[in-house]
Every structure is written in C-alpha cells, then in structure tokens.
Amino acid sequence: MAGGILVYALHDDEGNFNKNSLGAISEAAKLAGELGTEAAVVVVGEVADDGCAGLGAYGASKVYRAKSAPEGLAQPVVDVMAKVIADEGFSYALFGGGLLGFEIGAGLTARLNAGVTMEVTEVKAQDGKLVAERPVLQDSAIVDVGYVGEPGIIIGRLNAFDVTERDGGSAEVVDVEVELSEWSTKATMVNRGEQRGEDVNIEDADILVGGGRGLGEAANFKLAEELAAALGGAVAATRAVVDAGWYPYAAQIGQTGKTVAPKLYLAAGISGAIQHKVGMQSSENILAINKDPNAPIFEFCDLGVVGDLHKILPKLTEAVKAKKSG
Amino acid sequence: MKICCLVKEVPDAAVQKRIDPSTMRLDRSGEKNLNPFDTHGIEAAMQIREGGVDVEEIVAVTMGPESAVRALHKAVALGADRSVHLTDEALSGSDVCATGYALAKTLESEQPDLVLLGQQSDDGECYTIGAVVADHLKMPSLTQVIKIDVSDGKLVCERQAEYGYDTVQVELPAVISVGDAINEPRYPSLKAIMGAKKKPLETYATADVGIEADSVGENGSKTQVLAINPPPEKETGEIIEDEDTNETVEKIVAWLDERKLI
C-alpha cells in the first residue's frame, strides 16, 4: 500500500485556516480514498485542539501539530514536514495555492531529493500513483507529470481544489517535537500581514473595474473609479500596482489577494498574468482593454478591446452615464 | 559582501513558446534573451552596493547551454563584475530538483554572502528555484521580496504573502528571490555592453563543481513528463481594435447592454 498524503494547513495569527489549505485537505482525502491510504495534515504553532481536530471534517485522519515551530515562514515547516514524512512514510506532500506552499514544497524538494510540480490544477490517481496536471506556457498546454521515487510534491494553483466538508469527521491530533535546522532559525518574522492602504470592499460588488500597471500612475486610478461609479461597481487591482503603492492591498485580486466572481470584470491595463487570472477567471463576463494585442488577457476574456485606456475609459464613462440616464 | 545573482537565458518574449512533442521539452529554438525578472536581481545587487554596503563582487551565475553565455554578457553589462557558466550535456533535461541541486553546487564553489534571484523564469515559471537552492546551501531564504535593507550584516525584507505584507529579518548568508516591484532596472550603457565580453567568465562542467552526474539531467530528475495535452476548448472572446474611439465605446456599451450589465 502506498503511504499517505501529507498536507500543510496554513493559518493566520488567530488560528483560522486558509481556504486553499482546506481545499488541499479535501483533495488529499479524495485522492487517499482512491489510493487506499490516508490524508494527514501538518499544523505549526499554537493552534487549539478542537481547531486541529476539526480538520477531520475535510477528511484528515490525523493532524501532526508542531506547537513550538513558528507559523508564517517556510523553512521551519520544511523541518517539521521532512520529519513527519521520514517518520511516518508519506508518499506525497500536497499544498493548496498561495505563496508559502511554494516555498515549503521547494524546500522539501531539496531536503528529500524529491520531485516537485507546481501550479497544479488537477491530480489523478493512476495505477496506484498520483499524476499531477500542470498548465504551462500561459496555459497553452497541460503537462501530465509523474513522480520517480517518493515522496512526490504537489503544489496546487490557487482555487484548484474545492473545499468539501463531510459529516462527523474528527481528526486525531498528534503533537510532534521537531528540532529546527540551524538555518531555519535565521529568518524571523518582524511583522506579519500588514494591510497597506484603505480597507475597501470588493467582494460584494457585482461589477468590478480592475486597474493594472497600464494605468501608468497612481493618479490615473481615478479613470477606473469614475467608470466604476458610473457602472455602479467597485475598483480592484493587480499586485503590480499594489506593490507600487498605487492602490490598497484590500483591492488586490489573485494568488496572494482576493478571489472574486462578479457579473462583470472590466480589466483596464492588466496583462492577465496567471497569478491574477486565478482570482477572477470565474467572473461571468470579462471585458479587457489593453493596448498590446498579444496580452495574455485576450486569451480568456469575453470581449477584448485593443487600444489605449486613456482614450477609451473617459469616453466609456460618459457613454455609460448617458445610457443610464437616457 | 559577495553577491551572486542567478540568471537564466529564456526564449525572447516575442517568440511563441511551445513544447516539442518529440522531446517533451520546451522548444528552445529562436531568439533568446536574459530572463527579464533576473534583471531586477542584478539591479538589487547594484543598489545594495551603491547604498554604501561594501560589496566586493557581484557574480552572475547561470546553468544552461552554450548560448547562455549571451545572458551572462547581458548580466555583466547591467553591472555584474564577472560570471560563471555551468554547462554540460549531462545537465540537459534537469527538473527543478536537479537544477536546484546543480546551481547550489556551483554556488558552493563561490561562497557568496547573498544569492539573489528573479521571482520567476519566463519560460519555466516554477517560482521555486530560490527555495531549493537555499535548502541545499543551508541558508535562510525568502521569495517575492520587494524591499531589502541591509544593516549590521542582516537583511530586513518586505514581501506580500497570503495575509498581507510581511516584514522579515534574515541573517546572512541568505538566498533572496526578488519580485519585479523591487526596482526599475537601469539600461546598460553602450560602454558596458561593449566591455561585457572582456569581463572574466569561468565555464564549469558538472565534475568541476562536484556535481554527481547521476543526480542531474533527465535520469537524475524526480519528475517525468508523461503526456502533453491541449487545454480544454474554450470559446474565444470577440476582439475589437480601437480605431474610432466613439465607435468602440458604442460597441462596448451595446455589449454591456446585451448582457444587462448597465
């Protein structure tokens, strides 16, 4: 029998688990069922017993908790997972989408001399083994990746794995003591999860106007804001403009931001990078305005306008207003 | 301080990238360039030096075929003092696990205080090489860093993670992948471009840096490409070119109206 599947569950400072981690546990439980094995979870930090046991609701049979390891940085988690994998003989490690999972999975690759696949959108059980599907080259092809030897490391794409709750599940909680590697203690968190910029609400909007680097400068966000106001929606942003300080983090969509599915997503000056796409691709209608005809966003929009947003947005705002009052 | 910048040669952005079905690898024919994300790593190294930290050397390091020398020349034109090229037939077909190991071995021979990388390679898009290299080198690491301050031999780094912006202190030696928001890379001067080929370049084969031949290449890799499939068919959207903006806007409004979005 194959060894089990070990999932890392990321949580915030209050001990709330990240949705993509719950998706990864659900996926691991489903796959474990197909392989005839079990799904277990690693949690680091002081997470309460019932919080850990509650992961059973997503299909975890066991939760290995390393209370003394710090949460929020990858390398201590690599130490914990490497030990649990070595002691308990897991065949796979699985991560939901995000950022830390990439770093932990990569660290395990080196530590355990193991194969890794990232941005995985689907996992299949084939002949008693797992095969990971990974879209490559701007999603123009999908590669099926198999593993040589164990363990195999699978890092999911954001929102690739659905959260499924089952009834009555409670996981056994096992405390593990892990001595951290010397180098894992050389990075320390000074401040975690700072919310830069205003707290804006984009989740409840039916219409979102997304602004990207193509706006040119922070002040030009008013073009997006005026259009959003005319349409009765809110303004969202890419990481590029949030990192640049042009717009609040609370408005960011994508891999390390929010996931939205409005009735209309109007992308202005956004290239359509995978990390942005994963947060908005379920929008009912996607309209893109971009001056580069080769921008990846034109591969997945419903209406694409090749042109200069500085010319189009002001006129569009006026036209929408006219239509609404007319 | 000695800084090594990892750089990679990738197909030029204008080249339509594809996988060669016979080898199941990326088709690397056509125009190539220095991975644009790596120019931010070199720029970060230059800014650390210009910020007053005593940086003795900035070394560009790559693993890749013979042609990758051109990426090294570009890296040197952008500010690296010299470069190191790991190239060997035995390396071809290496996956992330094998590539990370080979790069770490090469870096070991340089003993850097700081290794800088780009946030992603434009072709592989694995986002992971930095963390793989770091664990082999037994160094702390962080990826997607958009601000680095050096003080007292320590780094204070900022980056965006799942819950917002994190500030992390990292002791040297360390491996840091930088996000593209960290800086605006400068353009190389004509003089720097002309002089780049004259700067020292060392070329190593696997054995020169102690790489075990059976841990790299296709045979040393721990993943196997089993199949390549096209993505599921999706209806492609309508694309219009903005020639007359009044007309364009009319079309957009009609489209919105049809979908009851106005």
Ligand SMILES: Cc1cc2nc3c(=O)[nH]c(=O)nc-3n(C[C@H](O)[C@H](O)[C@H](O)COP(=O)(O)OP(=O)(O)OC[C@H]3O[C@@H](n4cnc5c(N)ncnc54)[C@H](O)[C@@H]3O)c2cc1C
């Ligand atoms: C681990 C990781 C996590 C990430 N997380 C996220 C995330 O959560 N969210 C996110 O958004 N990104 C994320 N990214 C970054 C992502 O890869 C892209 O870099 C980012 O989405 C690009 O933002 P952008 O489209 O605004 O900028 P660019 O990619 O620079 O695109 C700007 C676009 O504007 C167009 N343009 C320029 N001028 C005009 C004009 N006058 N008129 C019309 N169009 C114009 C250009 O043609 C271009 O296509 C992440 C990356 C990594 C590696």
Ligand SMILES: Nc1ncnc2c1ncn2[C@@H]1O[C@H](COP(=O)(O)O)[C@@H](O)[C@H]1O
């Ligand atoms: N073959 C290589 N040689 C040198 N550096 C590399 C190589 N592959 C990846 N890198 C570095 O690792 C970074 C991240 O790449 P990746 O993990 O492939 O997305 C790149 O920006 C480069 O700095």
